[in-house]
Amino acid sequence: MTRFYLDVHALQTFPPSNINRDDTGAPKTAVYGGVPRARVSSQAWKKAVRDYFREENLLDASELGVRTKRIVESVAERIAALAPAIAGVEALQAADETLKATGLKTEVRKRKGDTTKAGESEPVPEAKYLVFLSARQLDGLARLAVEGAGDIKTFFKHKQNRDRAREIADTHHSVDIALFGRMVADAADINVDAAVQVAHAISVHRVENESDYYTAVDDRNTEEETGAGMIGTVDFNSATFYRYAAVGVHQLAENLGQGLRDGEPASSPVRRAVEAFVHGFVASLPTGKINTFGHHTFPDAVIVKLRTTRPISFVAAFEDPIRGDQGGHVHEACDRLAEFVPEIERAYGDDGTTLTWVLRVGANTNRLADTGEEAGTLVDLVAAVGKAVAERLEKPA
Numbered sequence: 001m002t003r004f005y006l007d008v009h010a011l012q013t014f015p016p017s018n019i020n021r022d023d024t025g026a027p028k029t030a031v032y033g034g035v036p037r038a039r040v041s042s043q044a045w046k047k048a049v050r051d052y053f054r055e056e057n058l059l060d061a062s063e064l065g066v067r068t069k070r071i072v073e074s075v076a077e078r079i080a081a082l083a084p085a086i087a088g089v090e091a092l093q094a095a096d097e098t099l100k101a102t103g104l105k106t107e108v109r110k111r112k113g114d115t116t117k118a119g120e121s122e123p124v125p126e127a128k129y130l131v132f133l134s135a136r137q138l139d140g141l142a143r144l145a146v147e148g149a150g151d152i153k154t155f156f157k158h159k160q161n162r163d164r165a166r167e168i169a170d171t172h173h174s175v176d177i178a179l180f181g182r183m184v185a186d187a188a189d190i191n192v193d194a195a196v197q198v199a200h201a202i203s204v205h206r207v208e209n210e211s212d213y214y215t216a217v218d219d220r221n222t223e224e225e226t227g228a229g230m231i232g233t234v235d236f237n238s239a240t241f242y243r244y245a246a247v248g249v250h251q252l253a254e255n256l257g258q259g260l261r262d263g264e265p266a267s268s269p270v271r272r273a274v275e276a277f278v279h280g281f282v283a284s285l286p287t288g289k290i291n292t293f294g295h296h297t298f299p300d301a302v303i304v305k306l307r308t309t310r311p312i313s314f315v316a317a318f319e320d321p322i323r324g325d326q327g328g329h330v331h332e333a334c335d336r337l338a339e340f341v342p343e344i345e346r347a348y349g350d351d352g353t354t355l356t357w358v359l360r361v362g363a364n365t366n367r368l369a370d371t372g373e374e375a376g377t378l379v380d381l382v383a384a385v386g387k388a389v390a391e392r393l394e395k396p397a
Helices: 042-055 071-082 088-101 135-147 149-155 159-169 175-180 249-256 267-283 330-348 363-368 378-394
Strands: 005-017 029-032 035-040 065-068 131-134 196-198 201-203 210-216 230-248 301-307 355-360
Touching: 005 267, 005 330, 035 230, 042 175, 042 196, 042 267, 065 071, 065 135, 071 088, 071 131, 071 135, 088 135, 088 149, 088 159, 131 135, 131 175, 135 149, 135 159, 175 249, 175 267, 230 249, 230 267, 230 330, 249 267, 249 378, 267 378, 301 330, 301 363, 301 378, 330 363, 355 363, 355 378
Parallel strands: none
Antiparallel strands: 005 230, 005 301, 029 035, 035 201, 065 131, 196 230, 201 230, 210 230, 301 355
C-alpha cells in the first residue's frame, strides 16, 4: 500500500493547572529554543485519548482493548461466562496456561511472609508487565481455553494448539492497539508497530512554574481554634501549548487487517479509527489535578493535513519563544503558523497531493483562515478527514 500520513496540529491554552506531574509533583517542563517550556508528555495525552474513546462512546467496546497486568483474571472471567461449570481456580488455571501458550509470561506475586492466611484466597498469576489485548483476542483465548479445559496442560503440549493461541493473540487487533501499538518483551512476534506518533506538547513561550500555598480549615474547629487544619503547596503553571501527532494511515490499515466486522470494506475500520483518533486527540484532556484547577479548555486552532510525504511537525515555528509582550500568546502563535506553514510546505511538502483542513475559534486565529479548507465544527472536521482517508484508501493518489 502507498504510504500516506495524517498530521494533526493544535494550539491550546490552559489556565493555571498541573496537567502532568513529574516525580516531585511539579508540572513537567522541557528546554526548547534555550528556554524552559511547560510540557505534557505524549504518554499522558495518549492515555487521555484512549479514555476519551470509551467515555464518549466514539468506538464500540468490541473495538477497544484492555492494558493490564491482571490479564489472567480478564481471560478467566470470560471462560466462566462461556462455561459456568469452569470457574474459580480451574478457570484461572486454564486462563494462565492459555496465555502462556501465546508466549506471555505470568507469575504469582509474593506476599509478605509468602504465606496465605486462613480464609484468604490464593494469589492470582499476573503478567510481569502491562499486556494490551483486544476484546476479540480475549474472547478467542477464552474459547480456546474452554476447548482444552479438560486437561489444559496436555492440550497445549500439542504445537497446533499453541500456534492457535498465538494466532488469536496476533489477529483482530482493536483500534487502540492498532493506533498505539503493543510491545511484548517475551513474545516479540506478537508485537504491533504503532501507527500513531504523539509529540510531547510544549508551550510556545517561556514558562516558570509557580507554587500555590494553601490552608484548609477544620469544619469542626471552635471559635477559639483559629489555626489551619492542614497546610500545603501545589505547583502549577499556565501555558499555550503546541500539540502534534502523526498517523501512518498505511500502518493503521495493516494493523487492522481485514477489519473488525465481517463483510465490511477494508477501508471502513481504518476510517472509524482515523475519525476516532482525530476527534479524541483534539478534544481529550489529561485530568491531572483537574479538581483543583478545572482546566476544561479546547484548542483555539486545529490544522489537519493528509499528505504523501513524510510527516512534518510545525514545532520549529516556536523555536524562538513567543514573548507575549502585548498580553496573550494565541494571536502571535497563529501568526507564526500562518507564516511558517506555507514556507515549510513549499520546501518539503507536496501541494499536489496534500489536503488541509482548519478548525479555529476567535479573532486571534484569523490569519489561519486561508491555511486550508475551514471546518465549522469538530464533527465537520472529523467527517471530512474520514471521508478523504476512505477515498484515498480506495483510490490512492
